[in-house]
Amino acid sequence: MTDFDYIQPTTLQEASKVLSSDGINTLIYAGGTDALSLLKNDIYKQHKVLNLKKIEGLNYISFDKTNGLRIGALATISEIGSSPEIKENYNIIHEAANEIASPQLRNMGTLGGNLCQRPRCWYYREDFDCIRKGGGECFAYEGRNKFHCIVGGGPCYIVHPSDMAVALLALDAKVVIHSNNGERTIPINDLYVLPQDDPMNETILKPGEIVKEIQVQPPVKGIKSGYVKFKERDTWDFAVVSVGAVINSTNGIINNVNIAFGGIAPKPWSEKSLNKSLSSVRINENELEGKLKNLFSNAETLSENAYKVPLVRNLTKRLLLRLVQ
């Protein structure tokens, strides 16, 4: 760890100002569950740490049936995971939040931090000068890559680690981004970027931009949603593969469905063609297996991660069956 200045702004404007002037050298701290380990392991060598937690008015969960759900960036994962309104109306968020890490980490971690956390790739986390850290090589590509991506990779092959992002993508959530030049609201899908476009960042956030709020549209009647996270260890682990789905069905026939995937790509992933091909399908195991048998058949698997292809198909099938039956 290197020496750093600790900055505690009390307004978003102040925070944004610091980030605009010296964003490259500033680490944003919104709970510390990832930021601290990045500092301690010398992955980050920033000499400023900007703590957002003194900024008031960013920790809230508000819901009403006409406007939908708004979650402030500093709401903790455990607050989200224990909100009765979220559980009732957005089960997918409830399930995803409660799958994250451990109770202690959920108490500290925030939604904004979770969406902006850095990848878990072991080459990135260990002492390797990899592409994501500005080096010239992805060591995973021909190295040890059982946890790496099967789609969207190149020149870096990370998977995006956030569970919340997958759940919010399936809900078509929107992200409100603050900057001192003005606020903008974008679909969560547009928050993330593939390595081919920017191998060193997972988000499109520019210096001075801070995630402020997440917005989710009001729940449609009869809709069901859920999240399944497959991990090697039963708790305190990241997803090997995860699937979130929001589904509207009548008498076992899908009207429409929105599925998002984690653990398979450098960003939270969705397959529009899959969503389309599932509409009007009667949900049963055989039908689903037929529809899913070519899912990710175009995957560019690496030497140790081809097992993720059947895994993601099977998890998707089980999740849809669970949600409809």
Place this chain on the structure above:
Amino acid sequence: MSRKVIKSVTNLYDKKIERLAEVPDEKLPPLKNNKELKYIGRGISRIDGYDKVSGTAVFTFDKILKNMAHARILRCPHPHAKIRKIDITKAMNIKGVIDIITKDNTEKIDWYDGDTFIFDEHLRYQGDEIACVAAENEVIASMALKKIEVEYEILSHVTDKMTAVKEDAPKLYDWGNISPDANPAKYNRGDYEQGLKNADQIIEEEYNTQFVIHNPTEVHCSTVDWNGDHLTIWDSTQGIFAVRNSVAAALKIPQNKITVIKKYMGGGFGAKLEAGKYTVMAALLAKRIGRPVRITIDRKEMNLAVGNRPDSYQRLTVGVKNDGTLTALGMTMYGAMGAHRDGAGCQWPLRSLYKCPNVKVEEYHVAINTGRSRPFRAPGHVQGTFAFESIIDMAAEKIGMDPIEFRLKNYAEVEANWEIPWTTKLLKECYKQGAEAINWKSKRNKKAGEGKGPVKRGVGMASQIWWGTGGPPAYATVKLNRDGSVHVLSGTQDIGCGTYTILAQVAAEVLEIPVERITVSLGNTDEHPYGPSSGGSMTASSVTPAVYDGALQIKAKLMSGASALLGVREDNLVYSQGVIYSKDDKNKKKSIQEVVRETHEQILVATGARNARPQGVMLNSFGAQFAEVEVNLETGKVKVLKIVAAHDIGRTINRKLLENQFHGGIIQGIGYALLEERVIDHYTGKVLTTNLHNYKMPTIKDAPEIEVIIVSEGDDQISAIGAKGIGEPAIIPTAGAIANAVYNATGVRIRTLPITPDKILNQVYNIG
């Protein structure tokens, strides 16, 4: 009581260990059966429990001295290199840095049996030691490490043992990469080739096991303090005398000039059985700067540089007749020692579990550019049992026999390596009671994988044999005060298993006084008589008989004193619950307090000794574990639902602590079977799993229901207490039982540990 010095002989692996030791001249009266005992065998809560739960327990990590400096070690980032130049100028200029030692400013001190030095210019693995900084605090010391400039000559590396044995592989030593001690290590019994000819079926399979890291909760650490020419070391260690003797030799000072202390420890599992380089560095720095020094290593260093279980490649061959008789067992294995010599074999389960007249073994122990291995909870037996018990199940299936029936068919009645009988062997009873508890008959799939649907259940089992059983030298001093309180002192240590508590129970049993009146003091080389290192499952079995002997001597002194005070012959006296009565007149009595006071003694003192090991017999512990698992073939996930552990471990001294040991061993075994692996990037030679996210140890959610069944009473040929030891037996069969249960559930045989979901899916979906 009289004493004699004997040569104590222990067969341990292929070593015949001979040690001179003073032992009681006569065999001590054995304990009664468990049911008749008042303290021994009961589930008494650990007496150090309050200290630990309340946070008042001082572990080595917590040891703070006035004016103390803090030390950190600079380690090599490359798997293989030579130091061209070290420049410490910039680091020394940092405010708060006190001193830095390297190969340039210290004497050469031999380490790892002469394979290297405390500071070597030849660096053989990522994590090899280069320099040690003392600073005003740990943060400054860590910052200084980054300012030390090292110029390396990078050498080509090899981190895979099967590559390292090839002729053109980079070499670590002038003797090459295969240890001169095992190139190969051979064992032959009977006529192996003939045994294969006599077989109706020959099964040949290959198994691989991974490297795993001990990762105890408390990291390796020492605090050291010189007072004149006397060095005091607080160390997180499993062997205070081992540390004292190694550090004395390294610093070339007499052993009486060093005191090693360890009170509480957060685990070791074998990684702390030897002195660490870090302790010597701290002592060197403390001497140079004239201040106490505390040195700690962090989790990353734990995963690089302080030991691991060696990996293994095992090619096994089983010859069997159609009636189930084993005719031949063969093994060729390669195990990686890491960068310095250490044992890496695993042949003993194959050599000693079953009756088989023809056995052939070849082992190669290979040096590679990774941290050196160290003993890890049942060295060799964990790797060996997984593979051997897997192929035994495959052999049973091939001839259509139930696995337990097959094992009973080949049950060894005498130890086959030395052809001598065991003191006790109750493995049959373990099979019987374990099978009943897991519901073997109803839960076992007749045909592997026959269950319907993608989520399948099955049961499997594996057997266990281990050395343990203890021996001399081991001593304990028992002191009785005037108020009837008792002090037990021994130079062994409690590494978290509950040694404090069980020693108190033994003294309480003999003197018939409550455990609360006994204080046990362990872990000080100056104050305590010699006690053994805590390894090999031998602490309880070695030290409890010494306490027993000491307490009996105190009792004898009391009887003698009471006899004089009461004017009653000793054989007319009876001892009951701390009071000595005349058999003829119950009013003629003296309490133990009265005896001490009235004989004008302040303290009664006696030192007890561990008895000799019986000769001409073999001493082993046995057991069998049964696993019920659920395997999801759509995800590859294995969930262990239940483990039944049925063991023959001699006397149970404390039922609660015994269960703790089994829970710990079995959960660690589940980590080995399903989760844990040190992953290396062979291209760069670097470790990818130096934190506890990537190195996946089981959590409580991965722990199944565990049922512990003890089939044994005390084995009084071993000692009057008759304990065999349980620390290592607990982990030995777990992975084999789980692998066999996975096969029974699914029909998928995973021959490479850990059994992670990707391996199951790769087989189910024919990937790769």
